[in-house]
Amino acid sequence: xxxxxxxxxxxxxxxxxxxxxxxxxxxxxxxxxxxxxxxxxxxxxxxxxxxxxxxxxxxxxxxxxxxxxxxxxxxxxxxxxxxxxxxxxxxxxxxxxxxxxxxxxxxxxxxxxxxxxxxxxxxxxxxxxxxxxxxxxxxxxxxxxxxxxxxxxxxxxxxxxxxxxxxxxxxxxxxxxxxxxxxxxxxxxxxxxxxxxxxxxxxxxxxxxxxxxxxxxxxxxxxxxxxxxxxxxxxxxxxxxxxxxxxxxxxxxx
Numbered sequence: 519x520x521x522x523x524x525x526x527x528x529x530x531x532x533x534x535x536x537x538x539x540x541x542x543x544x545x546x547x548x549x550x551x552x553x554x555x556x557x558x559x560x561x562x563x564x565x566x567x568x569x570x571x572x573x574x575x576x577x578x579x580x581x582x583x584x585x586x587x588x589x590x591x592x593x594x595x596x597x598x599x600x601x602x603x604x605x606x607x608x609x610x611x612x613x614x615x616x617x618x619x620x621x622x623x624x625x626x627x628x629x630x631x632x633x634x635x636x637x638x639x640x641x642x643x644x645x646x647x648x649x650x651x652x653x654x655x656x657x658x659x660x661x662x663x664x665x666x667x668x669x670x671x672x673x674x675x676x677x678x679x680x681x682x683x684x685x686x687x688x689x690x691x692x693x694x695x696x697x698x699x700x701x702x703x704x705x706x707x708x709x710x711x712x713x714x715x716x717x718x719x720x721x722x723x724x725x726x727x728x729x730x731x732x733x734x735x736x737x738x739x740x741x742x743x744x745x746x747x748x749x750x751x752x753x754x755x756x757x758x759x760x761x762x763x764x765x766x767x768x769x770x771x772x
Contacts, residue, residue: 519601523576527598530580531555539603539632545650548639551595556585556726556767557644559718562711570704572597583768585726587718588642589707592626593700595641605631610702611693612675615646620675624706627693629654638669638679644725644734646681646690663730726767733766740766 519527528537531550537543561568561584568590569575575594578584585591596606611625628639630651637651648667652660656671666682676694680687710718717723724735731743740751740762753759763769 519576519597523580524598524601527576527580527594530583537602541635541637541651543602544599544604544630544632544637544639547595547598548641548651549649551591551641552647552649552727553729554726554768555579555591555641556724556769557587557591557642558585558722558724558767558769559587560584560722560724560769560771562587562719563722568707568711570700570707583770585724585767585769587710587723588626588640589703589710591642592628592640593703595639596628599628599630599639603632607631607695608698608703609693609695610698610706611691613691614675614678614689615691622706622709624710625691625693626698626703627691629695638677644723645732648679649727652679724763724767724769735763735767742766 531547531554533547533550537547570589570593572593575586575590579586579590579594596608599606607629609627609629610623611627612621612623613625626642630637630639636654638654639651640647648660648662650660650662652658652667652669654669654677656669658669660667668680668687670678672678675692678689678692680689710716712719721737722735726733730745733743734741738753738759742749751762753762760771763771
């Protein structure tokens, strides 16, 4: 990534100051990314092919100020981190939330290392996800933004990240530390785009985090989550829906 691209990316996610290779910078980059770049599958719904070429992803997310899903978001974030001096490895994860059997690997996550420490980083999930890096070690518990996450390791699934929900640990996803390369993700991304059983080609999935909550699309309803509760906006027309996408998620489809 060139210096011009780095600066444009940092401006896109609202990161001010000098990025250093330390935890504070990594945390700020991850938090800012989640609060400025939406998770969204609108191109898939509109039958626009997803490119995982990094320059194409940069054009979409940074230049055109769109969002994407994990194979786009975490790939681009990894490119930024490497360009800033972090050591990054790409891993494949299995989503476990609400699954009754062990599912296929279809999620891209990052292992980020510096100064002898390793962290799990992820900017590619729309709903439940840590907003700050989590130390990549068995038994790590991280309290953040009123939420609690835990990393545990087991023989087959590898690391399992869980969140504390209503007093019970809920498994979110699991990943092993086998480093992946771009073609590995291209196969899974194509499945998510095209396969009849994929959840990604059925309806809009749009999410973004706010300082104290998040915003989501359900069907065509806009749901705004905050400590005060949930506000639901039901657009009356497609034009109004697109205007709400622009207002709340920064997605301009017109």
